[in-house]
Amino acid sequence: MSDILAGRRTRGLNREGERSTVVARIITKLVGWAVSIFYAVERRGPGLPEGPVLITANHPNALIDPLVVFQTGGRPSRPLAKAPLFDQLIVGTALRALGGLPVYRRQDDPKLMHLNDRTFDAAIDALHAGSAVQIYPEGQSHSEPSLTPIRTGAARIALLAEALRDWELGLYVQPVGLTYVQKDLFRGRVVATFGPAFPIDDLREKYEKDERTASRILTDRIQRHLEAVTLNVEEHEDLELVEVADRLYSRGKRLVGYRERDGIGDRLPRMQVFAEGVRWLRTVDPERLENLKELVRRYLRLLTLFGASEGDVPPRYKFWMVVRYSLRQLFMLLIVFPLAFLGIVAWLIPFILTRYVSPRFSLKKDQIATYKFVIAMMAFPIWWIISCLVVYVFSGLQLSLLVAAILPVSGLAIVAWHDRQMQVRQDVLVFLRTLRYPRGQDRLAEYRRELVREFDQLMEAWKGNL
Incomplete structure (x- = not known):
């Protein structure tokens, strides 16, 4: 039975790889746009190279990680993911739609390990066609405070792809570091840091002498490049x-x-x-x-x-700056509020489904956002279609087309209003509490000066020991 299921996963890998570039780019843009609504997404670093690229990234947030790479990479890419994910109704459907390639791990089902040859072949074929392939060499999503040990799969794919083309493929390995803040929440934040891409043709001689040694060298190189674009602590x-x-x-x-x-x-x-x-x-x-x-x-x-969950508490507030800030923010909130309120009413049901259905699953922290996102990707479009059809039946085509256009805009207004009001609400709370606790404000300033002095002294001592 497991072989039958595995055959379904691997069947059509080449068909997925033969999707037209136009369709692939459309899918990438749509998914990227959706993830940029769910998260506030930043991108840092150089652009993704043209030609064959093996994207190697850390893996702190399950299916969301490849979506962030879709949004920030600037070109289509096919993700590799552990095979059991393809059997899950929600996540598996999403992975297949994104052209995902299943990776078979010994701890999941040792009887299916031989099927990795098909996956590796499909990944190498994609690289030979000049495509980009995503791989997460840690092997599984996690919430650890640092990178987990890197596995050799990425190195073996890259080296074999070059070797089969007599080391003239021109493949680049692209390290990408994904760093999240409040990764399990709507409108959490993420930055994708693209490090310098590097070629691997300098390993030709070592690979021809000893494939395992070359794979280990490249794996260590990938580890170092990923450490340079991620935050790693011991605890x-x-x-x-x-x-x-x-x-x-x-x-x-x-x-x-x-x-x-x-x-x-x-x-x-x-x-x-x-x-x-x-x-x-x-x-x-x-x-x-x-x-x-x-x-x-x-x-x-x-x-x-x-109440300062972000930023810090100013040592003093200037009256006119407070007035100017208040008027400007109030003006912006009032402008957006009517459309945002319309969106809140219109999108209430799919929002409730997204928020309260995902907790029904027994999820680890690194899986929560994936389930919320995939549920939202189904619930919101279906609700949009139902709303338009209902309006069409009762009010005709013209009003239905108007609703079809307004609903997405009102959703974007919700996002803009949500971000601004969260910031303003915290700023107001901090300001009011400084009026209530002026001595606490002074104490914070003292702590800050003391800690800055301590950090300066430690940095001097650290530099002296480098």
Whole structure:
């Protein structure tokens, strides 16, 4: 029975690969547009090369990861995913629609491992045709605070693809780091950081002598390139330390405004430096690290008291700046509100389905967004069709066409209004609590100065030991 199911997965791999470029680009654009509604998406780094490219990315968010690559890559690409996902009703349907290629793992079903030859052949055929292929060399989605050990599959595909073309294919390996904030929530944030793409033809001699050694060398190279575009810490607790340290240090040094929301792409290089510093300090002075963590925790508790889940609390507010900000934001919210309110009413039912159906599944944190997204991709278009048909039956074609045009626009208005009102609501809360707790505001400023001094001293000591 398992062989029959596997045959269904692998049958038609070449047919999927023969989709026209136009259709593939349309699918990529639609999926990318949808994921940019679900998340606030940023992109950093050079463009994706032309020709055959093997995209290697970290894997923190299940099916969402290839969708983010679709949105930010600028060209179609086919994702490889573990075979059991193709048997799931929701996720499997989405993967097949995206031209996914199943990977058979020993821990899933050792009897099907031989079918990986078909998948590898399909991936290599796609590369030989000049296409881009996505692979997630960690092997599975996870919520660990750092990369998990990289497997050799990506290296073996890349090396074999080049070897079969006598090392004249010109294949590039493209590292992509995916970093999320609130990855399980609607309108969470993600940055796709594209590192420098690199060729592999320098490994020809080693590959011809010993394929395993060449695969190991390339796997290690992929690991290093992925580490350069991702945030890696040893413990989950370190993530909080690094995140808060960057928030207060960048504002203490006036790199960012106190209530300014700097993008993850801007923050990632700074947080990588802090992560390196934490690793160094844990090695040379673990007691000082624990003291630093405690000071940061106190700062974070006080920051939370003011309701500042993002940014920081200004040491002082200027009256006219508060007035100007309030008037500008109120004006923008009032302009968008009528259309956003219409959208809230019109899209209420699919929104409720998306929000409350996904918790019915027993999901890990890295799977929640995938189920929400796939349910939304089914519920919202179906509801749009039903709404248009109902209006057509009762009010005719003209009004039905008008509804068909207005509903998507009202949905975009909801997103714009949601993002702005969330920001304004937090800014207002922080401001009101500074009026209520002025001494707490002063205490925050003292903590910030103390921590900035401590970080400066640690950086000097760290640089002296490099």
